[in-house]
Amino acid sequence: MHYKHWAAAGLSFLLLSGNVAMAQQEDQPMPLDTAVRTGKLANGFTYYIRRNEEPSKRVLFYLVNKVGSVLEDEDQLGLAHFMEHMNFNGTRHFKKNELIDYLQKAGVRFGADLNAYTGFDETVYQLPIPTDNPAMVSKGLEIMRDWAQEALLETDDINKERGVILEEKRLREGVSARVQEKTMPLMFNHSRYAARLPIGTDSILKNFPVDALRRFYRDWYRPDLQALIVVGDVNVDKVEQQLKKQFADLKNPANARPRPAYTIGLTGKNQFMAVTDPEITTTTLELVIKYPETKMITTADYKVAVRKALFNQLLSRRVGELSQQPNPPFLGVKAGIGNMTGGLEQFAYSVAAKPGRLQEAFAGTWLLLEQIKRFGFTQAELDQAKQSYTTGMESARREISKTPSQSYVAEYQQHFLQGAASPGFEWEYRFVKQYLPTITLADIKAVADKYIRPEANRDIFLTAPEKAPSALPDSATVDGWIKQLASASIQPYQENTADSVLLKEIPAGGKVVSRTELKALKMEQVTLSNGVKVWFKPTTYSNDQVRFSSFAPGGINKYSNEDFPTASNTIGIIGGSGLATFSPVQLSKMLNGKSVSVGAYIGGRSQGINGACNREDLETALQLIYLRYTAPRKDTVLFDNALERSAEAIRNKYDDPDNVFRDTVSNVLSGYHYRATPVTLRRLDSIHLDKAYDIYKDRFADASQANFIFVGNFRTDSILPLLERYLGALPALNRKEEAVILHTEVPKGRLIKKVEKGKGNKATVLLVYHGDCAYSTEENLQLQALTEILEYRLLASLREKAGEVYTPSAQGSMTREPDQRFAINVSFGCAPDHVEHLVGLVEQDIAALQQKGASNDELTKFKAGYRKQVELQVRNNEFWLQYIAGKLENKETLKPLPDVEKLLSKVTGKSLKDAAKKYLSGTNCIRFVALPDKSVTMSGK
Structure with a gap:
């Protein structure tokens, strides 16, 4: 991997002992990776x-x-x-x-x-x-x-x-x-x-x-x-x-114009601008400090990139802790060093303030940067950042043979355009393991001293709703804030420590009571003594990845409409509050240096776990699963903060015309079903922390019906003892629950819904053809073929011939649960005056498909694309995880993938003619159109 992907992203590198002579040489040009063949022709x-x-x-x-x-x-x-x-x-x-x-x-x-x-x-x-x-x-x-x-x-x-x-x-x-x-x-x-x-x-x-x-x-x-x-x-x-x-025969012009190397010159001045607009929904202050970019050519340049990456990682963690203070005056804050254009890089900071609290929001967050400038970071923080850097590099090294071609393309593109070195992963691996231990707190503080310097080449942008509750500050006022904070009294950072182990007591676990081999799919299934079923699909698509998910019947649908607002937000409330005695910050520190992610979910008809890890961290992942079931945590501060952020988002939500259109579509397609309509302030007020905690505990109180699926590069026998210990210890009440099915009704007939909102002189059109259907794999493929071929035709008629649309889209879907339904969505953007003409062209293309079906050329294109997509999809752990889970949850027979050629043989011109009549009849069609507010439409656009 190239430093553009590693250092800039703040990911981690491996550190091992050893001597690397190249790292001892200061400011040497980095070599080009010998695995790439490069050259330049005479021209x-x-x-x-x-x-x-x-x-x-x-x-x-x-x-x-x-x-x-x-x-x-x-x-x-x-x-x-x-x-x-x-x-x-x-x-x-x-x-x-x-x-x-x-x-x-x-x-x-x-x-x-x-x-x-x-x-x-x-x-x-x-x-x-x-x-x-x-x-x-x-x-x-x-x-x-x-x-x-x-x-x-x-x-x-x-x-x-x-x-x-x-x-x-x-x-x-x-x-x-x-x-x-x-x-x-x-x-x-x-x-x-x-x-x-x-x-x-x-x-x-x-x-x-x-x-x-x-x-x-x-x-x-x-x-x-x-x-x-x-x-x-x-x-x-x-x-x-x-x-x-x-x-070789490409020609340069006889008198070729010189290709100037344009740059953005630094003036040394500070600039300020305030912008208001009726469609802006929050007040935001953004501060950008510009610097000449650091080229990436020599070993010294690489060291600079590593130090900046560590700084960004450390700063990001400090910023993340700000949101966990009670009643913060801001809605969000970001800060970090990044690339710009024109030969520049930047230190960028932004804060979105709660109404009327801009100065307070700025002071409370900018003080963090002042604290870092004065005191730097702690040794414990730097050690954690280095460990995280290490883990990322080691994980990548294990996957080096699975590096996608796109990653190499990105490196070589930067080598050509910017002259950026591309030494290859092994060179970087060896270089960093020598250099990383030498980085000190003083090195990282020097980065802060260089980049957090708002005295010159600083731009401040204030953006706010036109109806902002208070007057926006001017340049002198914001400058005064910065100067005042520069001399404020600040205490050094206090480390938020955590215990050294996730589980103080390892559970006794359970045992395998049955084991079955599914030879056709190269899988196994075991049942544990608490009823948990585990499905194993070993693969070699990655060298060191294990992905997993689970489901059990239950979900949000079991709760009344009165409890629905709390139930539907339970995962966000409880799942985001940490685990056991660990706050989110402490949990993050506990997991530092590990490649593991585990989250819980509660859907409409089921609940369960999703996650991934490497093989080394599988036990940590299983401990997290155990805690997700047995030790949820609630946090009053985080709960109150989340509700307040949500409330602010709702208050100004409909100043944005895109939100009005999206919610209109959602409301209509759900038949204005209470559980599918957007959240309101009244509904937000009915959400309660203790109720959410009780719902979470109730949903994860019984794992006896849980199915866990593991996909990845592992041997089943090697990981089974760990699964017996942790999954076998999950609580089992043997409730024998069943999913509750809730139905919604999509309006029948032909409807037109218009939304007139906003200043932009543009229209958005969404045509939804829908209805009941008899679901099957074969019929679903007919629908996919129909929509893709319709999109070919729309590109030709709306874009190439009419020239009135940029990207028309046709997408089809078919569901088995909770109802067997289909939908085909045709969408495009256009000039408001062209809506009726373009809808007419869509209807002409549909009529042609209904009369003559698809051409041989169209069938060839669809089938070729489908074959290639399937070929790529099936070589992916996530695909198999979703495929297995989907079959099991829908109580379908788990069997090998259907024969692609057999399926495609049934897609013919006649079959798509019939499909067009069935699925594009227009009997049930809803036309949604977003148009500008006529009273404020901007002319000349």
Whole structure:
């Protein structure tokens, strides 16, 4: 793993004794991982090739261009992103739509697999290719070669794409975009970046002459600014040979424009801005201090990254403890060092305040940073952070052979774009185990001293609802707060210690009373003396992972409507309050350095446990399961704080038009069922801590009907004694409970529900086709095929032909419990004036499916994609955990997966014609439309 994934995330590295000579050398360049084949052609084109078999029979192609919106001329704003779109609209070997059509027939999905993005400084194209057919690898290289310099850029295609780009831009409209439009010039110090948002401007996107786009392409899509990254299950020698042959003739322009290295200059000044908007729901103060970024090239740079990662981890733990004080004046707080753009990094802090308590919220949280600046951290904290760092690296080392290809791609992309070193995991592993012990408290305090310096290059942004209860402070006022806190009296941090062991007494446990082998699934099942059933599925999908879950009949449905508000929040209240005598902070410290996660849940019809661990920490995981059952904890402070945060969220919730629309959809589709409607302040008032505690204890008082499923890399006989000890000790009352089934009614007939709210000039459309059905695996596949093929058609009609939608979606679902029902959701965003026209186009596509069914091409695409998805899904522990649990809970026969080809053989043009008539008849169809408030619609957007 690369430091970009480790150090920046604050994860942990392994520390062992030993001597590593390279660590003794100060400021030496880090080597490039020898496992990657890299080179540069005579024309300047760079390549990276690595063999990696996770996942097998797959290869990732990434074309990385040092070309982004920052390079646009004044008449080209938005054209870097526009160019990205055009590479999918016709190239030398793939005319318009032929590329997507070809790849879909090979099982590559548009959007999910085949995709691209444009940033300020780069444009990146991604393409996963199956490698079972060697010809596909050659075809992948041909596609990359076309993307590099063979776009057709036909005038008609460019003009048609304008509408699609404008609709993509429209989707981004809203309160976040309005705030960003105001704050970004300050954030980027009025540099070129502030005037080069990749999405561009309406006026240029609508009116640019086509030659402006062609000029951008000629100037910047050239081999000296491009790299091809190939990682996957391939023959490196063959790929390199073919790559050299195909890419050597790429040409640089005769008089190539220099590629400027734009940056955001630091002014030394402090800046301030307050922004209000009727759709902002909370008052937030954000403080950003900007610094020149630290490059990642030498060993000294790496050490800096490790120290910053430790600092972020330590700071995050301190910040987390703030929320556990009684009645805090804030709703949330964040702080840490992170990357920016334009050659900068930042220390960013933000606090969301409760109404009328901004100064108090700022003081109470900024004092934490002042405390760290003055006193640093404690040795116990640093030791814990190092241990956590260690655990993460050791866990990754055990999984190194399972590292997904995507991780390597991300490393090499940064190597090309930023010059960031990619020394390889083993180099980092050896380097860190030598360096980590040498890091001192003074080293970490030096990080705080460097980054928490609000005296210069500081931006303060205040965002608040227009109806804020009190006047917002100005720049001088906030500056006064900071200066006052800098001289305040502060006490050193007091360590919140915890016991050294989770369980002071190990339970006696139980015994296996029966054992059954399920040979067809390579599984075993045992029953313990307390009635607990345990199902084992050993796998090799990960080297050191064990995943588990359980269920038992019961759940929230057993409680009355009067108790429902408390019952539905019981897990959040009790599950988040720690365990036994341990508060959440103490529990976190207890588990420091362990790879384990265990949580409880209470669903509608069942309750149980979910979690994961490595094999070494399985006993800790089982102890946590035992405590989840037998030693829940309640905390009055955490309960009161959670209720107050929820109340604040409810009070301003409907200032956000998206919340109004979402809740409208939820209300209607549930038939306004009490248990499915949104939480209100009145309902919040009926939640009680003691009742939640009693409900939790009641739900976990009896494990005699519990089924536990374990999936992962283990030997059943080796872990069975631990399961006998802890799962065999779970309480058993033999209640013989049954799940309570509650039914909801979706309104019948054809309905239209409109929501008019908000300032953005955009509409959101959701069409819900629904009804009763006869559930079966075969029928569910027909529904999935129907919705996917409908989406193909919507992309063609709404996006490619009409140019009035960016991403139409069609999604289908079918349920067996509590009722056998289906739903097909068709959704898209568009201009308000286009709603009726676009709904009409959807209905035309549906009518065509009902009349003629699916074409052979469409069937080929769906089946190819389905095969590839199933092939990838079944090589995953989580898939098997969900599959086994689902079958058992639904009381279905546990048997091998159905034959994919047999299932797909039943998906035909005729079967989908029948499915379209059945599931898209429109007999029961609800149209939801979100529109702007006509009285406040912003013009010119």
